[in-house]
Amino acid sequence: MSRTVQSNGRTKTTVFALIAISLPIILIVILEAVFRIAGIGSAAYREFVPLPGREDHLAMNPDYVARYFPSFVPAVPFTPFLKDKDDFTFRVFVVGGSSTAGFPYQFYHGFPRRLAARLEAVSLDRRVEVVNLGMSAVNSYTIWDLRNAIADADPDVVVVYAGHNEYYGSFGAASTVNNVLNSVRLKRTVLRLKRSVIYSALERLLSRSHEADTDRTLMAQVVKQAGIEKDSDLFNRGIEQFRRNMSDVLMTWADRGIDIYVGTLVANLSDQAPLGDNIEARMAYDSATSLLGRGEFVRARQGFVVARDLDDIRFRAPSEINDVIRGFDRIDGVTVVDLETTFAQSAGNAEGDSLFIDHLHPNHTGYDLIGEIFFRELYAGNAPTFLDVSEYRIDRLDSLAAAMQIARIKTSYPFVKGASAEEEMAAFQQYLSAVRSELLAPTAESIVRGDAVMPVSLQETIQSNPPDLSNMDKLLLYRSLANWQPLNVPLLTSAINIALSDSTFDRISGEIAAMSMHRNSDVNSTNALAAIRLRQKQYDYAGFLLDRVEAAEPDNVVMLFNRARLLVVQGDTAQARLYFDRYQSASSANQ
Structure with a gap:
C-alpha cells in the first residue's frame, strides 16, 4: 500500500514538473503565434518583398538580411525580378x-x-x-x-x-x-x-x-x-x-x-604579400617574387599559392x-x-594588380x-558573339568612390597593424586631400562617408551636366543610373536617345537598350536595339527585333523605316519600297 502511494506521489511530481517546464514553452509558442497573426515584425521574415509601386516585381528584403549582423545591414544589389515568372x-x-x-x-x-x-x-x-x-x-x-x-x-x-x-x-x-x-x-x-x-x-x-x-x-x-x-x-x-x-x-x-x-x-597572388606574420608564408612570397623576376612563371605561381595558403590571416580562402x-x-x-x-592563364601565371583591386x-x-x-x-562552350563587349569601362563617379574605399581599407587592419582609429583616419584624410581636386571627387567622398547615396548623386551629376565631362562620361553615368532604375522606361529612353546620336557609343547603347528591352519589353527599346544592330551589320539579329515590333505595332514608324533600310541592305529593293511607302504614310498620319 505504502509503495503504491509513493509511486503515485512520484508520478504526480513528475507530471507537475513536466507542466512547470512545458508551460513557459507553451506560453512562448502562443505569444509567438499572436505576434505573427497580428503582423508584428512580419516585414523582417520574408526574404523577398514587393517593390513599392511595382508590386508585380520582388526584390531582396533589407530587413531580412539584417539578421546576419547585429550592428549593420549589408547592402543588397537592386536587381528586382517578376513575382510571377512566365514561360518566356x-x-x-x-x-x-x-x-x-x-x-x-x-x-x-x-x-x-x-x-x-x-x-x-x-x-x-x-x-x-x-x-x-x-x-x-x-x-x-x-x-x-x-x-x-x-x-x-x-x-x-x-x-x-x-x-x-x-x-x-x-x-x-x-x-x-x-x-x-x-x-x-x-x-x-x-x-x-x-x-x-x-x-x-x-x-x-x-x-x-x-x-x-x-x-x-x-x-x-x-x-x-x-x-x-x-x-x-x-x-x-x-x-x-x-x-x-x-x-x-x-x-x-x-x-x-x-x-x-x-x-x-580567385585572389591576388603576386601583388599581395601575406597579411599575417607567418614567417614561412613571407619567405615563400619573397622566393616566388624572385622567381617571377627571373621569368620562371610556373614555379613562381606555385610559390605564391603556398604563401597564400600559409598566410595565417584568412581573408583569402586557402586552396582547400x-x-x-x-x-x-x-x-x-x-x-x-x-x-x-x-585567371592564371589570363595573367601569365601571376594573378596580381592587373585583375585585382586589393587582396x-x-x-x-x-x-x-x-x-x-x-x-x-x-552556353556549354558554344556561346554566340557578345556584340557589346570591348574593354569594360566604369563611370567616373564610381571609379573615384571605389578608389577611396580601397584607400580607406588599406589604412586599416590587417594592411596596417597597431594603428589607432585616429591614426587610420589621418592617413585616409591625407589620401583624400591628394585627390579632392579631381572632377567629381567631392561627390565621391560624400558617398564614401555616407553623407550621400549613389543613385541620387548620379541623378544630380547628370542634371548638373558638368562641362568637363565628355559625352562618353555622361553616357556611362546614364548607364549606371539605369541600373538603379531598371523599370524607369523614360530614363532608359533618354539614355538610349543620347547614345544613338553617335555610332561610337553603340556598344554601350546596345547594352542599355538590351537591358531595357528585357526588363520592360517596350517597343522603343526594341526599335533602338534593332537600329544599333543594323549599324553593327548584324542583320539577322536586327530582323528578329523588327519582327517583334511589327507583331506588336504593324504601323510603327521607326520600325517601318528600319525595315526598309534592312531590306535594301539585303538586296530586296521591291519589299524595301513597300515598307518605305508604308513609312511615309504612317509618318503623314502621325503629323
Whole structure:
C-alpha cells in the first residue's frame, strides 16, 4: 500500500514538473503565434518583398538580411525580378559575398551584371533576369539560410561564387559576428531561431550594448582570431563548415531540378604579400617574387599559392576551399567553373594588380572576365558573339568612390597593424586631400562617408551636366543610373536617345537598350536595339527585333523605316519600297 502511494506521489511530481517546464514553452509558442497573426515584425521574415509601386516585381528584403549582423545591414544589389515568372523568362540567381556584390564598385560593375549584359545581348526569344544576392561579409551559412527561398523563386540557374568568408564572415569560424561555439548545428539552430519574433526582439535588445565601431573598417571589426595556422583545428573547421553547408545547399537545388554553376575562387597572388606574420608564408612570397623576376612563371605561381595558403590571416580562402568546390562536380546538376585556371592563364601565371583591386576583389577588368567565363559555361562552350563587349569601362563617379574605399581599407587592419582609429583616419584624410581636386571627387567622398547615396548623386551629376565631362562620361553615368532604375522606361529612353546620336557609343547603347528591352519589353527599346544592330551589320539579329515590333505595332514608324533600310541592305529593293511607302504614310498620319 505504502509503495503504491509513493509511486503515485512520484508520478504526480513528475507530471507537475513536466507542466512547470512545458508551460513557459507553451506560453512562448502562443505569444509567438499572436505576434505573427497580428503582423508584428512580419516585414523582417520574408526574404523577398514587393517593390513599392511595382508590386508585380520582388526584390531582396533589407530587413531580412539584417539578421546576419547585429550592428549593420549589408547592402543588397537592386536587381528586382517578376513575382510571377512566365514561360518566356530565363531566371538566374547569383549568390556569394562581397565579390559577388561587386565590391568596391556598385553592384552593376560586378560580374553578375556583366553576365546579365551578355545574356541579354544574345537572348532574343526569352526575357533574362539575373538576380544578384551578393552581400559583404557573408558566407555559406547565409546561402544555407536562403536556399529554400531561392529554390521557391524558381530560378533556371544558380551561380555560386563563395568561400572567402568562411573564417571572418558572419557565423565564421574565427569571426566576432554570430560565433556560436563553432558548431555547425548550433549556428544553424540560431539561424532558425532568428525567424522568431520573440528571439529577434531579445537579440536586438541585447545587441544594443555592442554597437559597431564606425571609426574602424568592417575588416578590422570582424576578426576574432588571427593567426589561424594551416591544418590547425580552427583552420579545418572553416573548411568543414563550407563543405557541409554548401553540400546541403547544392543538393537542395539539384533536387529541385535547378542547374548550378559553382566557380572556383580567385585572389591576388603576386601583388599581395601575406597579411599575417607567418614567417614561412613571407619567405615563400619573397622566393616566388624572385622567381617571377627571373621569368620562371610556373614555379613562381606555385610559390605564391603556398604563401597564400600559409598566410595565417584568412581573408583569402586557402586552396582547400577550391578542393572542396571541385569535389562538388559529383553532384548531379552541378557544373564546376574553373575561374582559377582561367585567371592564371589570363595573367601569365601571376594573378596580381592587373585583375585585382586589393587582396581578393577583382577590378572592373577582373569582374568582366568572371562574367565572360560564366557566360561561356552557361552556353556549354558554344556561346554566340557578345556584340557589346570591348574593354569594360566604369563611370567616373564610381571609379573615384571605389578608389577611396580601397584607400580607406588599406589604412586599416590587417594592411596596417597597431594603428589607432585616429591614426587610420589621418592617413585616409591625407589620401583624400591628394585627390579632392579631381572632377567629381567631392561627390565621391560624400558617398564614401555616407553623407550621400549613389543613385541620387548620379541623378544630380547628370542634371548638373558638368562641362568637363565628355559625352562618353555622361553616357556611362546614364548607364549606371539605369541600373538603379531598371523599370524607369523614360530614363532608359533618354539614355538610349543620347547614345544613338553617335555610332561610337553603340556598344554601350546596345547594352542599355538590351537591358531595357528585357526588363520592360517596350517597343522603343526594341526599335533602338534593332537600329544599333543594323549599324553593327548584324542583320539577322536586327530582323528578329523588327519582327517583334511589327507583331506588336504593324504601323510603327521607326520600325517601318528600319525595315526598309534592312531590306535594301539585303538586296530586296521591291519589299524595301513597300515598307518605305508604308513609312511615309504612317509618318503623314502621325503629323
